Amino acid sequence: MKKAGIIMIIGSLLLLGLFKFPLWNIMLGAPQYPEPLGMDIYIEGIEGVKEFDIQNIDGLNHYIGMKTIPKAEDMWEFEVFPIVIGAMVALGVIIGILGFFGKISYKWFLGWFVLMSVLGILGMYDFNQWLLEYGTDLDPKAIMKLLNPDGTPMTYKPPLLGYQKMLNFDVDSWPGTGAYMIFAGMMLTVVAFFVGKKEYKKA
Numbered sequence: 001m002k003k004a005g006i007i008m009i010i011g012s013l014l015l016l017g018l019f020k021f022p023l024w025n026i027m028l029g030a031p032q033y034p035e036p037l038g039m040d041i042y043i044e045g046i047e048g049v050k051e052f053d054i055q056n057i058d059g060l061n062h063y064i065g066m067k068t069i070p071k072a073e074d075m076w077e078f079e080v081f082p083i084v085i086g087a088m089v090a091l092g093v094i095i096g097i098l099g100f101f102g103k104i105s106y107k108w109f110l111g112w113f114v115l116m117s118v119l120g121i122l123g124m125y126d127f128n129q130w131l132l133e134y135g136t137d138l139d140p141k142a143i144m145k146l147l148n149p150d151g152t153p154m155t156y157k158p159p160l161l162g163y164q165k166m167l168n169f170d171v172d173s174w175p176g177t178g179a180y181m182i183f184a185g186m187m188l189t190v191v192a193f194f195v196g197k198k199e200y201k202k203a
Contacts, residue, residue: 012092065142106196
């Protein structure tokens with residue numbers, strides 16, 4: 001399964017892009033901001049798209065009682081995620097090498113894909129929970145207290161995926177380059193499974 005092993009190794013290594021490129025991106029646009037404010041979410045922390053974006057977003061959040069955007073040391077995820085990704089890359093490369101030399105079944109390629117899919121779903125769930133807490137756990141002493149039409153306090157949870165209108169802000173939340181590299185890498189491992197299956201039958 002030489003071809004399958006090589007494809008598996010390449011697919012796994014694509015995950016290393018997460019250490020360089022953002023996993024997710026959230027942009028906030030409004031009439032008073034000709035250039036939208038944005039933040040890139042990496043597996044090791046959150047950075048502004050431009051130099052002062054985080055500072056400006058925190059300034060806006062202060063008025064409505066939202067917490068400041070957390071630093072890397074404030075969230076356990078930014079310590080655990082790099083370890084998980086590094087372990088999955090190493091595991092994928094090992095599986096690819098063993099597959100290359102015919103030491104394991106091609107089914108291991110699919111097993112890696114399933115495991116990575118489960119981890120990805122858990123990661124997205126955790127991210128959504130963070131957005132929910134970030135947008136709903138508001139300071140009761142905030143300068144501005146806005147209410148929904150039914151009288152309940154307004155929440156400011158950004159969308160997990162897509163577009164949402166929040167007050168006078170247009171909020172967009174979309175995968176970053178790192179997320180697309182994960183997707184490409186995972187698809188390659190599926191290709192490795194089918195190529196390995198074909199090579200196994202020929203052998």
